[in-house]
Amino acid sequence: GAVVSQHPSWVICKSGTSVKIECRSLDFQATTMFWYRQFPKQSLMLMATSNEGSKATYEQGVEKDKFLINHASLTLSTLTVTSAHPEDSSFYICSARKGLGNTGELFFGEGSRLTVL
Amino acid sequence: AQKITQTQPGMFVQEKEAVTLDCTYDTSDPSYGLFWYKQPSSGEMIFLIYQGSYDQQNATEGRYSLNFQKARKSANLVISASQLGDSAMYFCAMREGHQAGTALIFGKGTTLSVSS
Numbered sequence: 001g002a003v004v005s006q007h008p009s010w011v012i013c014k015s016g017t018s019v020k021i022e023c024r025s026l027d028f029q030a031t032t033m034f035w036y037r038q039f040p041k042q043s044l045m046l047m048a049t050s051n052e053g054s055k056a057t058y059e060q061g062v063e064k065d066k067f068l069i070n071h072a073s074l075t076l077s078t079l080t081v082t083s084a085h086p087e088d089s090s091f092y093i094c095s096a097r098k099g100l101g102n103t104g105e106l107f108f109g110e111g112s113r114l115t116v117l
Numbered sequence: 118a119q120k121i122t123q124t125q126p127g128m129f130v131q132e133k134e135a136v137t138l139d140c141t142y143d144t145s146d147p148s149y150g151l152f153w154y155k156q157p158s159s160g161e162m163i164f165l166i167y168q169g170s171y172d173q174q175n176a177t178e179g180r181y182s183l184n185f186q187k188a189r190k191s192a193n194l195v196i197s198a199s200q201l202g203d204s205a206m207y208f209c210a211m212r213e214g215h216q217a218g219t220a221l222i223f224g225k226g227t228t229l230s231v232s233s
Contacts, residue, residue, distance in 0.1 A: 034220045043208065044162075044223045091160055095221070106152075106212075106221065108162035 003027060004096045006109035013084055014117055021079045021112045023094030029074035030096035035067075038091040038111075047092075050077040084116040120144065121211050121224035129230050130199050137184070138194040138227045140209030150212045151192040152221060153183065157205040165207075168192060199231045 003026040013019050023033055031052045036044040048069050049057040056069035066088075068080040077096075081088050092112045098105040122141045130136040142151065149170045155163040168176045168183045176183040184193040196203060206228050210221040 036223075041206075041226075041228075043225045044221075046220045046222065049220055093160075093162065095162075106164070108154075108164075111160040111162075113160070 004030075004094065004107045004109040006092075006094055006112050008112060009110060010113050010115075012115045012117065015085055016083055018080055018082045019084055019114060021081075021092055021094075021114075023077045023079070023096070023109050025075045025096045025098070025107070028096075028098045030077075030098065031074060033071060033077040033094055033096045035069060035077070035079050036093045036095070038093060040091075044093060047079075081114065084114070086116045089114055089116045119224075120222045121209050123209055123224035123227050125227045126225075127228045127230065129232065132201060132231060132233050133198050135195060135197045136199055136229065138196070138207050138209075138229065140192045140194065140224060142190050142192060142209075142211050144190075144211065144213050146213040148214055151183070151185070152210040152212070153181070153192075153194045154208045154210060154223075155203075155205045156208060156226070162208075166194065196229075199229075201231050201233060204229060204231045 005024045005026055007022045011019055033050040035047045037047050038044045046059050047062045050069045050071040052071045052074050058064050071077040094109045096107055120143050151168045153165040155165055166176050166178045166181045166183050168185045175185050180197045182195045206226045208226045209224040212219050212221050
C-alpha cells in the first residue's frame with residue numbers, strides 16, 4: 001500500500017529555534033497534504049491544508065508565520081515551526097491524499113513528536 | 118457545533134467480547150465519508166474502515182464493522198472478538214463533500230482497554 005513518511009520522528013530543541021518536519025509520499029504523488037497537531041490523549045486538530053505549488057490554507061487560530069508550510073513538489077510537504085516555544089511541544093501528523101474523489105485513500109505519516117525545552 | 122462526537126472517553130472490555138464505540142456526526146452535505154482509525158501508543162494512525170454516505174450496506178473489514186444509521190447520523194464501530202492488541206485510542210472522522218482537498222475532521226477519541 002501507499003506509504004507516507006515523516007521525518008524526524010522525534011525532535012528536541014531549545015526555545016527560540018526553528019524546527020522543520022518533512023512529510024513525503026513515497027510511492028504516489030500527493031497534490032494535497034494535511035497537517036494535524038495532537039496533544040496527549042486528545043484529538044487530531046487540523047492545522048492547515050498544503051497544496052502543491054500554492055500557498056497553504058490555514059485553519060482559524062493557526063498562526064501562518066509561526067507554522068510555515070511549503071509544498072514544493074508532489075511528494076514533499078514541510079512544516080517549519082519557527083521560534084519554537086514550550087507550548088509548541090506536540091505530536092504533529094501529516095496525511096496525504098492519493099488520487100481523487102471521495103474514497104478511503106488517505107494515508108498518514110508516522111507522526112513527529114516535538115519537544116521544546 | 119461539533120462535527121464529530123464521541124461520547125465515550127474510555128471503554129473497557131474483556132478478550133473475546135464484542136465492543137461498540139459510538140460516533141455521531143453533523144453535516145448538511147449529502148455527500149460525505151466516515152472513517153475509523155486506531156491509534157496505538159506509538160502514535161501511528163491505522164485506518165480501519167470507511168463508509169460512504171451513499172453506501173447502501175454497512176461496511177465490514179474483518180473483525181470491524183460499521184453500524185451506519187444515516188437518519189440518526191451515527192456511525193458506530195463494532196469490534197467483534199476483542200483482542201489484547203486492540204487496546205488503543207480510536208478516532209471517528211468525517212470528510213464532507215467529494216473534493217480532493219477536503220481534510221478529515223476527527224472526534225475526540227475513545228480509549229479502548231482490553232483485558233485478559
